[in-house]
Amino acid sequence: MRGARIEATPLPLVPEISLFLLNEDYPQHGLTDEEVRWLMDNPAYWCFCWASGQVLARFVLDNPQWVAGKTVMDFGCGSGVVAIAAAMAGARRVIACDLDGDALRATELNAELNGVVLxxxxxxxxxxxxCDLLIVADVLYDRANLPLLKTFLERADDVLLADSRIRDFSEPGYIRLGGERAFTVPDLAESEEFSHVSLYHGGLTVQQAGSG
Structure with a gap:
């Protein structure tokens, strides 16, 4: 894509972390039809830091007790921002998982950029x-992924999930912790509603409280 490049970018909500991302002034509105079709068929999610990832990374850095000394898995890691935050916050072991090989390579480079090991x-x-804790950001953009919510509870003692897409979130075993406003980097000019990110906690303690 002409005019596009990957560069180290500090995150506005998480300035402690920089990621290799698409340049801010990439030619968003100057793509040919062929380039648009190629991007639709080969979405490079890893070259953006999505709003939910930033919010969850900020939460982890501000609340290190969630990860300190624990084995943590970042499911659908994308750029690796939340996995990196977990490592910086003192997790004993961090596993970054993504089906996209390019995302895993980007995560490795971003971890090296920030001086952590994943x-x-x-x-x-x-x-x-x-796995003590599963951290998940921006996987519910497709409602077909909703069944994963139950699977997450089976994989770890606790789940921290950030999402800006589902407004009627009522999955058993999860409670809302709060929310924060953030934007994708670089800016995608998304709808304002997608800048409002909610944080959820899922796990055995939540399930027990709900049944008590």
Missing amino acids: ECIDDADHFSEH
């Missing part, structure tokens, strides 16, 4: 060990 895998089913 383990990268392409399938969560390949990790059979105990």
